[in-house]
Amino acid sequence: MQHNVSLKPFNTFGFTVTAKYLAHVTNIEQLADIVQFANKNNLPYLVIGSGSNVIFTGDFAGIITHLDTNKITINGTQITAEAGVNWHYLVQFSLANQLYGLENLALIPGTVGASPVQNIGAYGAQFADFCSHIKVFDTKNMQTYDLEADKCAFAYRDSIFKQYPNRWIILNVSLNLHKKFIANLSYTPLKQHLAHQPITALKIFNAICEIRNNKLPNPTILGNAGSFFKNPVVTANIKTELQAKYNAIPIYKQADNSYKIAAAWLIEQCGLKGYRLGDAAVYQHQPLVLVNYGAATAQEILDLANIIQNKVRAKFGISLDIEPIII
Ligand SMILES: Cc1cc2nc3c(=O)[nH]c(=O)nc-3n(C[C@H](O)[C@H](O)[C@H](O)COP(=O)(O)OP(=O)(O)OC[C@H]3O[C@@H](n4cnc5c(N)ncnc54)[C@H](O)[C@@H]3O)c2cc1C
Numbered sequence: 466m467q468h469n470v471s472l473k474p475f476n477t478f479g480f481t482v483t484a485k486y487l488a489h490v491t492n493i494e495q496l497a498d499i500v501q502f503a504n505k506n507n508l509p510y511l512v513i514g515s516g517s518n519v520i521f522t523g524d525f526a527g528i529i530t531h532l533d534t535n536k537i538t539i540n541g542t543q544i545t546a547e548a549g550v551n552w553h554y555l556v557q558f559s560l561a562n563q564l565y566g567l568e569n570l571a572l573i574p575g576t577v578g579a580s581p582v583q584n585i586g587a588y589g590a591q592f593a594d595f596c597s598h599i600k601v602f603d604t605k606n607m608q609t610y611d612l613e614a615d616k617c618a619f620a621y622r623d624s625i626f627k628q629y630p631n632r633w634i635i636l637n638v639s640l641n642l643h644k645k646f647i648a649n650l651s652y653t654p655l656k657q658h659l660a661h662q663p664i665t666a667l668k669i670f671n672a673i674c675e676i677r678n679n680k681l682p683n684p685t686i687l688g689n690a691g692s693f694f695k696n697p698v699v700t701a702n703i704k705t706e707l708q709a710k711y712n713a714i715p716i717y718k719q720a721d722n723s724y725k726i727a728a729a730w731l732i733e734q735c736g737l738k739g740y741r742l743g744d745a746a747v748y749q750h751q752p753l754v755l756v757n758y759g760a761a762t763a764q765e766i767l768d769l770a771n772i773i774q775n776k777v778r779a780k781f782g783i784s785l786d787i788e789p790i791i792i
Pocket of ligand 1: 574582634689
């Protein structure tokens with residue numbers, strides 16, 4: 466285990482924080498040793514992937530563990546990938562093996578191990594659409610077992626792993642993909658982007674990479690954690706009230722008859738696009754993303770988030786929930 470380690474390479478916001486210990490593990494025995502060591506010494510511990518969905522509010526006084534596991538196997542149309550595999554690499558790997566479905570989830574930063582935690586999603590697809598089961602290490606009873614997808618409480622940017630942090634460490638995920646390509650064009654801007662041309666999985670993959678590269682800041686250049694807020698979900702009654710007041714409001718019907726509102730639009734309507742608080746700012750090209758222009762602290766980002774939440778609540782009566790995990 467390394468001692469007093471900078472976490473700058475382990476958080477895409479680029480905050481200057483340290484961990485008391487950092488461990489890289491490659492097997493369950495090492496993982497079990499760390500959990501036991503932490504419990505015995507009353508130290509907090511946390512498994513981290515690429516740090517693209519975390520906000521460290523200060524130095525971490527315990528053990529940060531990174532899973533250096535990289536195996537991918539294919540069994541028929543099922544693909545199993547270990548936690549340390551880069552998510553985007555898995556998407557590319559699946560397409561190279563003529564297994565389809567993940568193309569809409571191209572270029573989401575981070576690791577396979579974190580993908581179930583907030584049920585990553587984009588452009589009309591989400592992790593849960595493909596999940597068969599997840600191999601976990603249960604830190605409560607130090608056992609390893611498979612959790613079937615229907616036991617993971619997957620929801621919009623949510624799962625049992627997010628609800629009960631540290632209970633389960635994800636070792637690998639098994640995904641059911643398709644041999645036959647069926648285009649998922651449920652996200653209208655994607656459909657428009659690909660209009661009037663034959664659609665292939667590779668075209669969707671390339672289009673999504675292009676859209677994302679144009680829209681989202683590259684964390685290696687401008688610190689950020691992607692969407693900072695979840696898109697709020699409201700009832701049909703609230704939707705009708707909002708539409709009566711704001712006819713341009715982007716609002717989308719969900720499978721359960723609730724309605725999802727584009728949080729970026731709400732923030733923009735509050736005049737906050739590009740708003741800056743020191744080095745913490747609302748990204749000029751996509752107001753759902755908060756960025757670190759260099760020396761912002763987590764507290765400044767959270768203060769900025771608080772200003773946004775208050776303004777959106779005051780104008781629209783809607784609460785915005787923070788998406789990344791605050792540590
Ligand atoms: C530019 C940008 C764009 C993004 N776009 C999207 C998007 O379109 N859709 C989307 O859903 N997300 C998006 N995100 C958020 C992020 O990419 C995902 O949440 C991703 O899954 C995080 O992976 P990570 O390895 O960086 O996780 P980390 O940030 O390292 O960890 C996230 C959480 O998962 C836990 N965790 C990590 N590994 C394990 C494990 N093996 N077992 C148990 N718990 C674990 C951590 O403890 C932490 O609580 C974006 C982020 C950025 C920076």
